[in-house]
Amino acid sequence: MSEIVLQIDGQEVTVQEGATILEAAQSLGIEIPTLCHHHKLEPYGGCRVCSVEVESRGRASVVAACLYPAEDGLVVTTKTEKLSRIRKSLVEMMMAHAPDSEPLLALAKEYGADKDRFKRNQSFCIHCGxxxxxxxxxxxxxxxxxxxxxxxxxxxxxxxxxxxxxxxxxxxxxxxxxxxxxxxxxxxxxxxxxxxxxx
Amino acid sequence: MPKINSSAELEALRKDVLSSRDPLKPCIAVCTGSGCLALGAANLVTALREEIAEQGVESRIDIRETGCPGFCERGPLIVVYPDETCYLKVQPSDAKEVVQSVLEKTVIDRLLYVDPATGERLVHEMDIPFYKNQQRLLIGNNIKLDPTSIEDYLAVGGYAALEKVACRMKPEEVVALVKESGLRGRGGGGFPSGSKWEFTRNSPDPVKYVIVNADEGDPGAFMDRALLEGSPHAVLEGLIIGAYAIGAHHGYLYVRQEYPLAVENITLAIKKAEEYGFIGKNILGSGFDFEVEVAQGAGAFVCGEETALIRSLEGKAGEPKPRPPFPAVRGLWDKPTNINNVETWANIPLIINNGAAAFASIGTAGSKGTKIFSLVGKVKNTGLVEVPMGITLRDIVYKIGGGIPGDKKFKAVQTGGPAGGCMPESLLDMEVDFDQLTKAGSMMGSGGMIVLDEETCMVDFARFFLAFLADESCGKCVPCREGIQQMLTIVTDITQGKGREGDLDLLAQLTEVSGASLCALGKGAPNPVLSTMKHFRDEYEAHIAGRCPSFSCKELIAFYIDPDKCQACTSCARKCPATAIEGGKNQIHVVDQAKCTKCGSCLEACPPRFGAVKRISGEPLPPPLPKDARTVARGSK
Structure with missing residues (x-):
């Protein structure tokens, strides 16, 4: 297993090959919100609230931190206005199904989400799996x-x-x-x- | 069947095939691709065979059932060899005359194409504007081939590229040649194929796979279908060459189950290729082994996405996997896997035979070769067209497509499938290639091209694609599953007159969330909305104000009979399926708005000289005439 050096929110971090961005961020004490992630389970990448921005070989994109493997030279940003808007909308879309879910209410508070922004469809399940x-x-x-x-x-x-x-x-x-x-x-x-x- | 073990044996076989054929013997090639079959080509073949039997001229005329040459609008079509006379819209009742004309070496004028510009009757395919402006390197062979006959493919030089590669080239040289050609993936992504091959080849695992992605799912697209149905050996030959170059010994052809003829023809092609030794152990004596299996998809659009396709092949639910790792590193059963689309594979024999430079001489700086489009929608010549990269949209729509039917006005052309975009008149002179289409907010996609005229409502059109994508999303990630659904709800509300101020801003914000999706389906989903909002924002705004400018959204229009023009001819009332038109002899007709289903039959039924039926949108409906004021005031005689 080789070591990989990447940058998260301006800080350099070294992790083992195979680690995800989420794990790398956690080792730095940088918090990335998660919802469908569970330490006993394989990463799933369903809820996407852990979306972060990455820049690799000159290309910028939004990826799920729980899934995306750490790469040498990867530049990760976990907090931007765009990411806040995306996380807010994701929480709002899930709240259309489950307006009283506690984890969602906590995220809603953090990102200023409005549970009534989207038309209500109370199926309760948010497919976190x-x-x-x-x-x-x-x-x-x-x-x-x-x-x-x-x-x-x-x-x-x-x-x-x-x-x-x-x-x-x-x-x-x-x-x-x-x-x-x-x-x-x-x-x-x-x-x-x-x-x-x-x- | 003798197994071919060397270059020399292949050339001997080819000579045998060619010498057993008389190029001057008349042959009636009938298109029996899915389009022409739907138009009755099977009955035509039966009628021709019966007529030939009746006249006892079986030994003098051959019949060849071929794949699709592209001009579906005018099917069933036939080409009579050796003169290559092209007849269109041929019916079983024409069989006698056709056979007679072949025997007498005459031409049936009435079945020829009439050039709408000059009125001239054109005898050969290559004279017809629809074909003349194309460059048919891939589908041009279709009319010359019976797809069930490997001998037909050998007769047009088939498997020469495989021989060249397997017997005379190193795998690295093949990869280098494909890289040099500049070929980019025809399935939608446009990734350089040679580089993709190289990644897979360089992955350390010795077990590798190659896959043909024939899960063509874009609404209205049938490029891959026509290739698999009409020229299955070309696809297969490309695949075997790719396997040799990449170092794969097992391949899969993932084809949608909705393409029964494609499944049948490719399965037969594999069997024949095995019999001749083009597939199997020690191919052409080169020491290279390769096997192919056909796997059928189960009707999921998302399985056209390569990682979802791989999961489906593994027997799992068709959900995309995150990339990286890319299939070239970890694909099917975690082994390095190279997936290319049908058309990409079909280009490979061409590149090998003609050389990378010849291939790269066609097209633009960034996009080489030809591209097949299925040209559909509001265009005169619908069908399959193959054009050099860099041709303008205008040339495709007008020179090849013949323009818009019924002298209607062009509005837009949509490319790239459901996640593609619409381009308005102002972009018609754009050169069609991967990069230009992306720059214009659309994409190449796999080659769907839908022409829209002034009667197409762009908001409703965007709604159609969103509804398609909402159904076809795998449902795993929130931005795709929920995001598309929310966009669909908003756009549907707009088409139903329930749009609100602020909807357009909300839509724009939702499109940003799509970028967080797991795969290209979700990421591309906002394109129908983005491109129509960009170029046709006025239509969205009109809908929110209560008016559908194309008179297409039923909730926003009404049919109205102008009392000053109605002559009480009763045509509309007789045609109305909802009995929503009150009237009678000498009575001015009135539409009962409560009963009206807005089908438009009355508008079609009203004689143009009266022109009394009108569509109204966004303005108040005049109150119906009182019953006692409905007698028609006729002019004095």
């Missing part, structure tokens, strides 16, 4: 997954697996930044496997 990924990556049970795509994409418990596995686990519940997961579970339970498997 924490539940889906935790169940497959940590528990290796695959009891829930995403179905459909685009705006119609949603999380869904797989009744055949959920009826056997979920009632004794429920470790994904506290991960959910909204109340969508619990609601989806209760719905699946009542519709498909009733009291089956209960203690």
């Amino acid at each position: 924490l539940c889906v990924r935790y169940c497959s990556e940590v528990k290796k049970k695959h009891a829930l997954g995403f179905i459909d795509r685009g705006a119609k994409k949603r999380i869904c418990f797989i009744p055949e697996i959920a009826s056997k596995e979920c009632w004794k686990c429920k470790e994904c519940f506290p991960l959910c930044p909204t109340s969508a997961l619990q609601a989806s579970f209760v719905l699946t339970k009542s519709l498909t496997f009733g009291g089956e498997g209960e203690e």
Whole structure:
């Protein structure tokens, strides 16, 4: 493993090859907001609130800090007006679905987001994928997954697996930044496997 | 089938194929590409075969079912060899006359193309303006090939490039040649193909893959379809050459399942190429091994994005992966992978055969070679056109496309697929290449080109593409999934007369968020909005003020019958599918606005000499005449 030197917010930092911008920033004590990131899970890059600006080989772009690998000579900026505008809008778009989510409310406060800026669609789920990924990556049970795509994409418990596995686990519940997961579970339970498997 | 083991054996085979053919024997080449098939080409082939059988002249006339030569507007089309007489809109009922004319060596005037400028009847393809202004290096062969016959491809010099590469060139030389040619990826990104090959070649892992991206999904685009259906061996030959250059021994052809004929023809082409030894172990005795598999997509636009395609090939959901790492470093099953689009691969044999300099002599400083566009929309000659890079949009729309039908006014041309942009009249003299299109706020994309006339509402057009992208987003990242949806909501509101002050600013802000998306689909999503807001901002503003200038958005228009002009002919009332027109003999007709579905049938039905039906937008509708005042006042006789 070779060492990589990059610059974040004007500070030079050395990290091991394979580290992400987020990890490099954390080693400097620079805080980058995250939402779908979890230390036990593979980086996902879904919420994009960790977006930062990078300049590499003369090209500037906005990338997700949780995913983007540290590169030699990379110049990263984590706080700009543009990034604040992007993070604010992202939070506002998610709040159209989950206006009372605590992590979102905290981010909204930081970036001055208005939860009513976009038309309300209270589906609650913000597709962070924490539940889906935790169940497959940590528990290796695959009891829930995403179905459909685009705006119609949603999380869904797989009744055949959920009826056997979920009632004794429920470790994904506290991960959910909204109340969508619990609601989806209760719905699946009542519709498909009733009291089956209960203690 | 004899397996070909050397250059000499290939040349012997080619000689055999050519000597068994009489170039002077009449042959009727019928386009049976998807376009002409939809217009009834299969029935035409049957009719021609029956007629030939009936006259007992099977030994005197051949029939060749070919891929698409491009002039879809005038299909089904045939070309009669050896004179290369081109007949358009040929019907099964014409079969007898066609066969007769072939035997008698005459020409059927009524089936020829009539030049609208001169009224002259043109006999050959190359005389027709639609073809004359093109440079058809890739699709020009289609009419000469039966795509199911590898012998046809050999007869036009097929697999000579593979022989040259596998038997006489080092892989590094091939990569260098492709770099030198200046070929850039035809799938949309426009990345230099030679460099992409080199990255993959230089990746240390010995197991590498090559992939043909045939997941063509842009609405209205069918370039790759025509190549795969019509000239599958050219794509395959390019792929084998690329595999040799890159050092890959396994390749995939990812083609959308919605292209059944393309799947059929390429699958057959692979089988034939295997039989002759162009694919398999020790190709042409060079020691190089290569296998190809066909994989079918399942109807997701996003799988045209290379990392989503790779995930789909791996059996996972078609969601893009972050780059870096790029596929050239870590692609299919984490191995170095080179993906190119169908048209990119099809260019490779040309570059090998004619040399890098010949290829680079066509085009502009930054974009070399030709590009195939599917020219569709409000243009007279719709179809597939192949043009040198650097041709102007005006030449494509007017010289090749023949201009706008019905003497309507040109409004814009859209390129680049759903995430492309619209260019107005003022940009018509722009040279078409990768860099100019990007500079104009659009992009090359894979080659979709949609012409719009004065009746197209630009706001509604932007809405269409946003709706497409909202459906086709994989839904993983917030800027794409939510951002497109929010833009769509705002633009839809605008088309429905619910637009508000400030909407345009909000849209502009949303376009900035798209830049934070994971892949090009999300990043490019605001382009339809950005380019139409830039060039047609007045249309957005008019909608917000309650008026659709193109009389296209139903919520903002009304149909009205001018009582001073209505002659009570009842044409409109008879055509109205919603029975929304009150009237009768000698009664001035009145549209019942509550019932009207705004289909426009009344406007079409009203005789032009009366011109009583009008579209109204953004102005108050005159109140209907009182019932007792509706008798038509006829002039004294």
